[in-house]
Amino acid sequence: MQLSPVLYAGVLVLTIVIASPITYDQVRGVPYSVSYDHRAVTINGNRTLLIAGAIHYPRSTPGMWPYIMSMAKQNGLNTVQTYVFWNIHEQQRGTYDFSGRANLSGFLQEAASAGLFVNLRIGPYVCAEWDYGALPAWLNNIPNIKFRSNNEPWKNEMKRFVSDIISYVEPFLAKNGGPIILAQIENEYNGDDMAYVDWCGSLVSNDFASTQIPWIMCNGHSANSTIETCNGCDCFDGNWMDEHRQKYPSQPLMFTEDWGWFQPWGEALGVRKTEDLAYTVAGWFAAGGAYHAHYMWHGGNHYGRTGGSGLTTSYSDDVVLRADGTPNEPKYTHIGRLQNLLADRAEAILSQDSTRSPLPYWNGEKWTVGTQQFSYSYASSIHFVVNQARIQLFVLFNNQNISMPAQSIQIYDHSQTLLWNSANVSDINTNNTVLVPIVRSPLDWQFYSEPSVSDLPVITASKPLEQLNLTNDETIYLWYRCNVSLVQPSAHTVVKVQTRKANSLLFFFGGQFLGIFNNDEHAQGTITASVTLDLSQFRPNQQYLFEILSVSLGIDNFNIGPDSFEYKGIVGDVSLDGQSLIGKVWEHQKGLFGEARQIYTEQGSKSVEWNPKWTTAINKSITWFQTHFDLDHLARADLNANPVLLDALGLNRGHAFINGNDLGLYWLIQGSCSNVPCCCLQAQIHCWEPSQRYYHIPSDWLMRKNNLLTVFDDIGAPSPGFVGLVQRIVVT
Ligand SMILES: *[C@@H]1O[C@H](CO)[C@@H](O)[C@H](O)[C@H]1NC(C)=O
Ligand SMILES: *[C@@H]1O[C@H](CO)[C@@H](O)[C@H](O)[C@H]1NC(C)=O
Ligand SMILES: *[C@@H]1O[C@H](CO)[C@@H](O)[C@H](O)[C@H]1NC(C)=O
Ligand SMILES: *[C@@H]1O[C@H](CO)[C@@H](O)[C@H](O)[C@H]1NC(C)=O
Ligand SMILES: *[C@@H]1O[C@H](CO)[C@@H](O)[C@H](O)[C@H]1NC(C)=O
Ligand SMILES: *[C@@H]1O[C@H](CO)[C@@H](O)[C@H](O)[C@H]1NC(C)=O
Ligand SMILES: *[C@@H]1O[C@H](CO)[C@@H](O)[C@H](O)[C@H]1NC(C)=O
Numbered sequence: 063m064q065l066s067p068v069l070y071a072g073v074l075v076l077t078i079v080i081a082s083p084i085t086y087d088q089v090r091g092v093p094y095s096v097s098y099d100h101r102a103v104t105i106n107g108n109r110t111l112l113i114a115g116a117i118h119y120p121r122s123t124p125g126m127w128p129y130i131m132s133m134a135k136q137n138g139l140n141t142v143q144t145y146v147f148w149n150i151h152e153q154q155r156g157t158y159d160f161s162g163r164a165n166l167s168g169f170l171q172e173a174a175s176a177g178l179f180v181n182l183r184i185g186p187y188v189c190a191e192w193d194y195g196a197l198p199a200w201l202n203n204i205p206n207i208k209f210r211s212n213n214e215p216w217k218n219e220m221k222r223f224v225s226d227i228i229s230y231v232e233p234f235l236a237k238n239g240g241p242i243i244l245a246q247i248e249n250e251y252n253g254d255d256m257a258y259v260d261w262c263g264s265l266v267s268n269d270f271a272s273t274q275i276p277w278i279m280c281n282g283h284s285a286n287s288t289i290e291t292c293n294g295c296d297c298f299d300g301n302w303m304d305e306h307r308q309k310y311p312s313q314p315l316m317f318t319e320d321w322g323w324f325q326p327w328g329e330a331l332g333v334r335k336t337e338d339l340a341y342t343v344a345g346w347f348a349a350g351g352a353y354h355a356h357y358m359w360h361g362g363n364h365y366g367r368t369g370g371s372g373l374t375t376s377y378s379d380d381v382v383l384r385a386d387g388t389p390n391e392p393k394y395t396h397i398g399r400l401q402n403l404l405a406d407r408a409e410a411i412l413s414q415d416s417t418r419s420p421l422p423y424w425n426g427e428k429w430t431v432g433t434q435q436f437s438y439s440y441a442s443s444i445h446f447v448v449n450q451a452r453i454q455l456f457v458l459f460n461n462q463n464i465s466m467p468a469q470s471i472q473i474y475d476h477s478q479t480l481l482w483n484s485a486n487v488s489d490i491n492t493n494n495t496v497l498v499p500i501v502r503s504p505l506d507w508q509f510y511s512e513p514s515v516s517d518l519p520v521i522t523a524s525k526p527l528e529q530l531n532l533t534n535d536e537t538i539y540l541w542y543r544c545n546v547s548l549v550q551p552s553a554h555t556v557v558k559v560q561t562r563k564a565n566s567l568l569f570f571f572g573g574q575f576l577g578i579f580n581n582d583e584h585a586q587g588t589i590t591a592s593v594t595l596d597l598s599q600f601r602p603n604q605q606y607l608f609e610i611l612s613v614s615l616g617i618d619n620f621n622i623g624p625d626s627f628e629y630k631g632i633v634g635d636v637s638l639d640g641q642s643l644i645g646k647v648w649e650h651q652k653g654l655f656g657e658a659r660q661i662y663t664e665q666g667s668k669s670v671e672w673n674p675k676w677t678t679a680i681n682k683s684i685t686w687f688q689t690h691f692d693l694d695h696l697a698r699a700d701l702n703a704n705p706v707l708l709d710a711l712g713l714n715r716g717h718a719f720i721n722g723n724d725l726g727l728y729w730l731i732q733g734s735c736s737n738v739p740c741c742c743l744q745a746q747i748h749c750w751e752p753s754q755r756y757y758h759i760p761s762d763w764l765m766r767k768n769n770l771l772t773v774f775d776d777i778g779a780p781s782p783g784f785v786g787l788v789q790r791i792v793v794t
């Protein structure tokens with residue numbers, strides 16, 4: 063007679079381990095140990111089910127963190143996962159910044175206060191759709207550096223930064239009673255430099271062994287002494303789990319990124335079905351997974367200039383907690399129920415290995431055993447019934463005929479009571495938020511035209527220079543200027559510029575804005591911009607100032623490797639009417655005059671002359687708009703749970719600032735709907751509307767009275783009079 067899996071498990075429970083559901087609350091403040099066995103990460107020797115979600119500290123603000131953590135806790139998470147973002151901490155080499163959104167220790171404290179463990183993914187290359195994958199731009203200038211390879215200059219910089227971070231977070235490590243239980247070195251390394259991978263392993267097992275926590279490497283090569291983990295849309299179907307068990311029999315199964323995807327400019331919002339996400343989470347834990355993280359759990363925003371190439375300011379809006387922090391239904395409730403259920407039964411789940419038992423399905427004539435219907439049962443108390451097939455069918459489970467929708471999982475208790483069904487969200491109210499206008503248009507604007515030539519310092523060279531080398535990515539703007547005279551200015555004068563993807567170029571001749579080139583691809587690489595300018599009004603053989611304002615639309619984050627440096631601005635030839643402008647005197651101005659004077663702050667605003675006749679600035683390129691507003695008509699007082707958003711309809715493209723804080727790039731570019739949504743997405747919504755119309759304003763940047771709103775529109779705003787503020791109210 064064969065033992066049933068449940069009985070077999072019962073034996074395991076008695077003889078091998080005792081698992082207990084552990085939260086950080088149970089260990090806080092006293093040193094504790096973290097290790098792992100083949101089944102799970104262990105805390106003080108006890109297996110712990112890690113129910114995690116990615117919350118990136120710079121994608122929100124300190125004033126939002128306690129709210130986000132409390133929602134995470136309520137949603138059944140016991141672990142927060144975050145990357146560490148090198149380029150916000152060390153924008154100048156050797157000078158560290160841990161203030162504001164970069165206050166990693168403040169973030170760790172908030173996680174700890176909420177009773178959440180932390181998985182710290184240091185990288186320091188993190189990809190993450192973050193500007194340059196979080197590499198500081200100055201790395202480009204380190205002689206002979208080859209990123210992410212067995213290259214001394216790279217290894218020196220990487221080791222120095224990771225060591226500094228480890229010293230900084232030392233009080234937050236488990237051995238000191240803090241919440242950090244896991245760390246990550248590298249990120250999705252798929253290169254072929256195995257000597258580099260070995261070096262990453264040696265860092266973990268030698269240099270950083272004093273951290274006394276397990277380290278992971280995800281979705282690519284993993285070094286000895288690190289745990290290999292999975293990233294993807296679904297690490298449950300397919301072979302990843304089986305292969306991992308074979309390759310690394312002593313490691314637990316960890317799903318570090320269950321993807322919610324992201325949104326590029328020019329695309330409508332992509333959405334992933336809640337049922338699909340729910341299936342992958344339940345399947346993962348059913349089949350023996352011991353760690354699962356939503357990537358992202360909180361969508362977050364690219365405030366300032368932090369997004370990777372071509373990506374919207376709202377990072378990931380269709381995940382459990384939207385970009386603006388409101389619950390995304392039905393995901394929030396459906397996933398929350400599952401996670402709380404798993405947390406309640408964690409002890410049973412971790413008490414044994416997962417065993418798959420095939421279940422018969424009804425083929426129309428008889429019960430038949432196939433390969434896609436099965437159950438996993440744990441300690442007789444929790445049963446996962448799975449239909450992997452992409453069609454609905456009936457399965458026989460414990461003598462019950464159960465209807466199973468396509469690719470779905472149902473969870474039962476010992477008495478055959480249905481606890482959760484991945485495919486059923488019908489009782490969840492998805493209409494859970496309302497947008498309420500709180501500051502109505504038209505606002506009382508004044509404007510200021512960005513001067514093309516000013517007293518700002520310039521750098522002169524005999525050719526246009528690469529942008530990042532001059533800006534160190536401290537601004538997305540670089541002015542290029544040179545004097546030209548043309549033999550025959552015409553209505554069809556062609557300018558050609560070698561530039562990079564995710565770059566925009568605005569062309570000015572004789573002080574007039576005459577043309578634009580935009581590439582908003584989420585990609586890297588050199589391309590030739592070719593734009594026809596109407597120069598018919600200008601005279602032949604007379605000298606005019608020719609200016610190009612280069613706007614970086616983010617540094618690409620993907621595929622950063624030994625030979626893939628990323629650049630911005632002009633990276634080769636510039637020609638006008640077929641005549642190369644290399645060899646002429648070129649002046650470069652880093653950033654805008656308005657940026658240098660910080661005219662988006664109360665103090666800086668006074669340094670320029672504002673014009674109240676703002677309607678005369680409609681459609682005018684490189685224009686600053688400014689106004690004040692009060693929050694007298696809030697619909698709700700809690701601005702974390704009920705966030706305030708800038709309704710940017712009427713603007714074109716640029717940056718918006720609230721009380722001196724940069725909300726990020728806004729762009730009213732139309733969002734197209736491709737026929738086949740990419741990756742983990744099943745559909746797109748808001749087709750042909752702006753890619754992003756509403757821009758989140760963090761609660762800690764707002765005041766009740768006299769808020770300063772400043773906008774710099776580079777292309778030219780068609781209807782600034784439409785701009786207003788709304789509050790997203792959560793209704794229950
Ligand atoms: C770990 O398990 C042991 C044995 O069951 C128990 O005594 C101890 O309290 C557990 N530790 C924690 C932190 O739960
Ligand atoms: C980070 O946050 C903590 C907790 O709020 C605070 O004590 C500390 O001063 C902050 N650090 C910086 C550099 O602002
Ligand atoms: C990693 O482990 C494998 C298998 O044990 C071994 O052959 C190899 O030498 C190890 N590599 C390093 C760098 O320690
Ligand atoms: C299972 O239930 C479905 C729906 O009620 C029914 O159509 C099917 O015949 C049942 N199968 C068996 C074997 O009872
Ligand atoms: C889905 O769940 C609701 C509420 O729990 C229940 O009334 C309904 O019958 C379920 N639908 C299906 C198809 O299981
Ligand atoms: C959503 O809810 C709001 C009020 O809460 C209501 O006015 C609106 O009609 C609802 N929309 C749908 C589609 O049910
Ligand atoms: C950056 O500028 C410096 C000084 O002009 C130059 O030596 C260096 O080669 C430049 N680096 C890159 C990557 O272009």
Ligand SMILES: *[C@@H]1O[C@H](CO)[C@@H](O)[C@H](O)[C@H]1NC(C)=O
Binds near residue numbers: 543544545607649
């Ligand atoms: C263009 O010419 C004017 C007048 O000669 C001069 O003042 C200015 O500096 C020149 N600008 C550049 C970029 O060469």
Ligand SMILES: *[C@@H]1O[C@H](CO)[C@@H](O)[C@H](O)[C@H]1NC(C)=O
Binds near residue numbers: 680681779
């Ligand atoms: C501004 O530009 C838009 C788009 O080109 C155009 O439709 C609109 O008429 C312009 N408005 C004014 C006042 O020129």
